[in-house]
Amino acid sequence: MFVPIDETRPAFKSYTLILPAISVGNVGQLAADLIISTLQLQKIGYFHTDGLIPMVGNNPYATSAENANDLSTNAEVYCSKDLKLTVLQIRAPILQTKIKQFRKSIVSWIKSSGFSKTVLLSSSHAYQRDDQQLEGTPLRYLLSPALQQEAGPRIKELEWREMEKVCAFPGISDSEQRLFIPGGGITKGLYTDCCNEDIPMAVVLMFCSEGDNIPDAFALGNYLNDWLHLLSKPAQGSPQWNIPPSWKLLFGGGIPPAIF
């Protein structure tokens, strides 16, 4: 459940909510980091849940010595009144036995807050692509029926590719078609829940593999920005994203000289 930092409960009605799925390469979370860090969103609360593994650290978006030691937890909510934007950043894996419960709590919060739309940032295993998906852009989208009318035309203008459905029984082409997002964590489940509950949701995902996923995060951020216009984009090139200090040493610390 959402716990505000101070007594005043923020009003989320007509805001856009962005949240990441814990998915392959952690791309959604990295993209959310870029959004929070670049737009300098203010932390307004926590998502208090027993569904995530606990973790704490110091401020991952520190800009000065004064705010460097602000404690950060496993699920926090950031906001911008000007942009009418809310970001829920999730920093720890979901407990396997609490997945359904966690999805329910997210859906319940979205409904009670009255967000105008929810955008789920996600990724899927690149190695699971079929021959068609190997060509062209690795970026995909999904829209829940409640968001089709509002966002559909703009998405069409951008010429985005909808996430393809696959055969329920591979090899049998006339079998039932179903959504398959391998490596997407709760993406499919949460998207299905939102479709069933008539919640306007968009999934924005990309195919990637585990490794250095920073370029994937930038790509996903740029993709999202083409639609939501969060940052100004120069005539040529990509928007200027700020890398947060927490991205330091992603692949380990200093090397002991004694090994050489």
Added chain:
Amino acid sequence: MATFFGEVLSVHSRAVEEDDREDEESENEEDVEIRRELEEKRKVHLKWCPEVSQAVEACTDKTLLCSHLIIAVGTNATGFVSAFILNSASWNRVGWLSLWNERNRGSSLVNSPPAPGEPSCMIYQQKEGGSVLICQCTCYVAEDQLFQWTEKVFACLQKRGLTVTVLSDAPIAEYKTSDYHHGSDIPFLRALKTSAYKEVVNCPFLEQPNIVTGLPAAVLCHCQIHGIPAVLYQSYSDVISADSVTMETYKLALTWTKSIKLEPPTTDILQKFTRGCDDVHGNLYT
């Protein structure tokens, strides 16, 4: 993923499980029952001694007055607390938390305290009704039990006037820094505190991108969200067993604390808490 020799290995993502977990949607009654029994088995139970139980019941909101809760997690943190604080004999054992998981198959009896030497979470209180509680945690608390553990403990304590100090061990291998730490710097302390904690912190703060997980993280998360002043002192060491040098690093954390008095132990007492850890287990040659 195909390897050099041609066999195909399944690739594991660091973020997600491979399977779609669609089987959860099609659970039958038996599966639900098994899941419920497993949840029941993994429940965390908090038991107080009769005197403290009475004190809790006597209070209108069924909570215990506590001005300072000290939680020690890990061999050296608990060893420090045993040698420097609990050894003074002015402490009573007043409660314990019992739990079961794959790494902690302790006593299945919820109502009886753990046997001496058994991994446990024991709670001590100063004699003559002091308001300081110490929780020594030597057992492993699984990821799915951390939230429960924290909620159970804090539900029994009055939030007003409460300060929490967590002492925790961590291996130096998990500490990330751009400059490699030389042997002479180790062990060392790093701290994290909640926004409500306004006292002086006696060591440098834990730098990004380092994080804390496990019981210390669960406690700090809870305290941050509920506005309870709390500080964590994490000791990074290259020794995994009980070690007097690592234990002594925690002195800095509690030296200026008015609510408790540190009593430097004699060499014999210190050896008692570190003895046996130099023994080489499973040595092929002995």
